[in-house]
Amino acid sequence: MSVPQSIHTTLNLLPQTVRMYVFLALAMSLAIAALMVPVSKVKADDGGLNLDGDMVQGGLIHGRLQAGSKLWLDGEPVAVGADGTFVFGVGRDAKESWTLTWQKADGVKGQQVLTIEPRQWKIERVDGLPPKTVTPPKSWLERRKKETGRVVSGRKGISDDKHWLSGFIWPASGRVSGVYGSQRILNGNPRSPHYGLDVAAPKGVPVVAPASGIVTLAAKDFLLEGGIVIIDHGMGVTSTLFHMDDVLVEEGQMVAAGDEIGKLGDKGRATGPHVDWRVNWYKVRLDPYLLVKDKPMPEKAE
Numbered sequence: 441m442s443v444p445q446s447i448h449t450t451l452n453l454l455p456q457t458v459r460m461y462v463f464l465a466l467a468m469s470l471a472i473a474a475l476m477v478p479v480s481k482v483k484a485d486d487g488g489l490n491l492d493g494d495m496v497q498g499g500l501i502h503g504r505l506q507a508g509s510k511l512w513l514d515g516e517p518v519a520v521g522a523d524g525t526f527v528f529g530v531g532r533d534a535k536e537s538w539t540l541t542w543q544k545a546d547g548v549k550g551q552q553v554l555t556i557e558p559r560q561w562k563i564e565r566v567d568g569l570p571p572k573t574v575t576p577p578k579s580w581l582e583r584r585k586k587e588t589g590r591v592v593s594g595r596k597g598i599s600d601d602k603h604w605l606s607g608f609i610w611p612a613s614g615r616v617s618g619v620y621g622s623q624r625i626l627n628g629n630p631r632s633p634h635y636g637l638d639v640a641a642p643k644g645v646p647v648v649a650p651a652s653g654i655v656t657l658a659a660k661d662f663l664l665e666g667g668i669v670i671i672d673h674g675m676g677v678t679s680t681l682f683h684m685d686d687v688l689v690e691e692g693q694m695v696a697a698g699d700e701i702g703k704l705g706d707k708g709r710a711t712g713p714h715v716d717w718r719v720n721w722y723k724v725r726l727d728p729y730l731l732v733k734d735k736p737m738p739e740k741a742e
């Protein structure tokens with residue numbers, strides 16, 4: 441057994457008998473340590489994951505494993521489709537370093553560190569909102585609770601489809617009047633960040649499905665959202681579109697990317713006609729702008 445030089449030097453400073461005991465103790469502990477290494481039949485996966493998507497805060501990330509594999513993101517299970525496809529998203533305030541662990545059907549395990557790039561968020565002041573929409577009155581609470589419940593259900597992710605994989609289109613043609621992640625100050629009061637991408641356009645222009653999927657929520661008159669539609673694109677990825685003056689689809693209906701789902705409007709908490717488009721991976725709020733394949737519209741208004 442070879443002993444590192446530093447240990448040799450230390451040992452040489454000790455008397456002969458003590459030196460022998462130290463040597464024996466060292467040899468024994470090394471032998472015990474060797475026995476304690478788990479004898480595992482699981483081989484390590486030499487190849488890393490081929491990840492695609494935006495490795496930034498608010499990004500949707502996907503990839504593919506062998507069919508029958510399992511995947512964990514920081515120890516939390518991530519669904520893997522029948523063909524091995526997986527998708528997950530990271531939020532606005534996502535930390536920089538994540539660990540992806542997977543196990544193939546044959547038991548081979550692998551691990552990879554995922555680095556998420558942080559972003560800068562802009563500050564957005566919105567004034568002149570009807571006060572009751574900024575601080576909803578008590579009389580709204582009961583109704584609001586029901587509405588929030590329906591939004592939560594709509595984002596549960598009921599479909600195994602992979603419509604999110606085909607890319608997204610703009611839900612309306614207009615100018616971008618609000619971006620994801622900005623810190624909002626409503627009527628002078630700092631509020632939680634804005635998670636939508638706002639596209640402003642004249643009232644009545646068509647709002648279309650940004651990607652195909654099944655309609656899991658369709659309502660014409662929510663307190664803060666006005667006309668609202670949620671589309672389930674599969675594997676936990678959903679789009680929520682609101683402030684619409686009219687909603688033209690029904691819950692349970694399949695829509696294709698580009699299908700008209702409603703009329704752009706200013707219902708709910710809005711200062712002017714626009715559609716607010718949100719994208720979620722389950723409860724994680726993502727940046728819709730990152731998902732638009734062709735980006736002909738400017739990123740920011742003004």
Ligand SMILES: [Zn+2]
Nearest residue numbers: 618636638716
């Ligand atoms: Zn908005």
